[in-house]
Amino acid sequence: MENSRLLGDIADRTFDNGLKAICLKKPGAPVVSVQIWYKTGSVNEYDGIRGISHFFEHMMFRGSKNVGPEEHARRINDVGGHYNAFTAEDVTAYLNAVPREHLDMVLSLESDRMNDLVINEKVLETERKVIVEEFQTYMNNPLTKAFLEFRKEFFKGHAYEYSALGRLEDIRSVSVDDCMQYYRRWYAPDNALIVVVGDIDDCERVFEKIHGNFCRFPRSSAAFPEPSADPPERRTLRMRRDVDFDVPMCIVGYPAPPASDKDALPLEILQLVMSQGESSRMHRDIVRKRSLAVAAGGLNQSLKRAGMSLFFAVFTPNVPQSRVEEALVTHVESVGTGGITRTEMEKVKNTVLTNRVYELYSADHVCQKLAYAEAIEGDYRHWVRRLADLESLDIDALTAAATRHWNENARHTLYLKPKKVNPLLYAMGIVRRLAPKR
């Protein structure tokens, strides 16, 4: 199954009740990956229920009409499979993978909790404690805590302002009624996507099974309100956090367009040029040539309604933060005018192709990529066509995108400053910098 044949091998179906299914027969290991993505997440929350999407993700494992608490997980384990779930801004996803002969079991389990979840007070209270523990685990990591604060400011006033982690006070007050309301509103077939990838007989047969399991459920009785999501206000932000962490770090971020925007792919390509690998621009200059940082990198977080382009450098206490920030900013904000070379473009193409070839080894990976492209970018074909789209991109389009999005008027900076710096290490750093390079 090479990429060129991939699109022809994928089948999709939208059932009468609005449930969309995507299926790919992937011969090889006798396994099948089944994912259900509900198109709801923290973006659909409001004050008083911040964090309910994630809370609800936990409750989905706590039993339904025909499945006892945690029995979903145990049944998957009992056949050697694995499961997981995550909640993000736009989606809540449930991931299952089992030996192929257990596909029916997974569909039946997912079907039961799509329509017949059972939530009782006692279980809710126990799970609330678990979620508070999870929240505290994040907050006990100074890096995570600082980044979440930065992210909140970054999206201030936007539907993404609160992450899926929510607010502790809201988590402490979520009730059974809140959960059931949320469930009835968002967990409906016409707000869900099911993707099946693996060593199946054929997609038609899989669609029949999906129909048998899910199509007795009616469409949602109400429309799904679209949250207000005007682009984040273009402004600058500087934030400093003194953290109990010995490594200074500088993060520079810029608002990025939604994942379906025409600029999303150019920004993805440019991000690779800037920060991917030891031959990337930032590594070569900031880490190797000027020794300003120990590591430099970046990533684009592409979401349905907006995104973030992030660049970071980890450095030593003896290097002034301003020099590191300036180096990062100069690289990012000059690419729009300086452009990239054909060699860099060729490298990116080869990197993307290699990543794709290796992704195709795993049913889980392919399943997740298809689901993401459909739920977030609006069409699973975007992922399949990514390589062809890349071939047709011209370098001018890339630089124009950079100019539009990566500029000083939209720059957000986070500086993580260690609370304590060992003066001896600081002195050693100065000596090292003054010493001649070998």
Place this chain on the structure above:
Amino acid sequence: MNDNTSYRFPPAVRETFQNGLELILLEDHAREAVTVVFQLPVGEFSDPVSREGTTEVSVGMMLKGPQSLTPEEFSQEMEQAGASLFTDMGDEHCVFGCKMLARAADRILPLFRDMLCEPGFRPAELSRIKREMVTGLKAELADPASIANKHFGGVLCGATGHPVGRVQTVHSTGKIGLRHVREWYDSYVSPRGGVMVIAGDFSAGRMLDTARELFGSWRKEPASPPVPAGPIPALTANRIRLVDKKDLTQVSFILGHPCLSEIDPLRNELALANYVLGGGNFSSRLMAYIRSGEGKTYGISSQLACGREYGIFSIATSTQNGQAREMLASIREVYRTFGEKGISQEELDKAKRFVTGSMAFQLEGIVNVAEKILWLRQFGRESSYLERFHERIASISLESVNDAVSRYLRSPAFAIVAVGRKEDISPILAELGPVKTVDSRSLL
């Protein structure tokens, strides 16, 4: 594979070159990719005392490329073709690998060969790598679970001198010089004792010629083959360390004791038992009782970490400071009951189904197959070990599992590491024995 009841490895071409290198070729045309992995039977246990980190630094130096190219030229050549290097370092093994497009193999494999056989070892790279590692060591302090892990080996081994008890620090990293890197390379990196798997989209006959040309002429004998680390002495009393970190609202725990080795005849029995106790996520007793039943934690699990001649059993979790006492009591109660009563036939049947069913995922794609072959070779096992794995698991009786539980999971004492706020946690730990309190930066 026959419906998950057995596994048959794909046909392999095997050859052992005169220089001792064992080569395994797996021809697989499912994807236009080639993966090469080279495993040596040496890992972080080979670090000299007080220069912990030597293996990691040396491997890092090798990844900067061969003598014939500058590090910049090397990374450019690799990345321009879309290729990427990877390593896997354990206590007793290390792996060098490279993923590449099949069409780039003719260009990339010779570079991989040069990196392995003629590393550049440039002085400027050493200071850069050490700086990266020191930063990494400091960065670990952000994560309480990582801090607990770092201290656990030392508490478990006490003054025995077992290598599990040694850790890389800023100080030990600072003492590593270019001479030590070269010594490590000369001592351990050699075709003799190494196993190389090349897997992917090629003709095996042609690839064999290529591999012979590239690696058959590699002439280098290891100066000193690694000596396996022996068993860790059993604990006779609780050994407790509190790592004081004032800003934490949660405490992270690791509790454990020495256990059996990977090649112990009861290894599979204990793996099945561990699945029931804490290795099976929501199917495990620890998770069912402490998370699902009591809501005291986000996660709790137990692990078996086994080397050739040693093994460690441990339980890791975290909870809010105010619940630490109950958490410890719950863990100890679950462990005690488990050790005394063992598991039921129903639990054993489920564990067997998990262990055999999950094998299909571990062997998904030729890259996983290659890595599994290396894992087998690490412990001197042949492919038939996995080909008869299901049969082997099916034949395990409840009595033999509970015998393993009785022998290995009834330790009278634990090594305990807690990372948390001293004022909250110290009195709780003191109920279990003498507590040594250290600062969170003490192992920097």
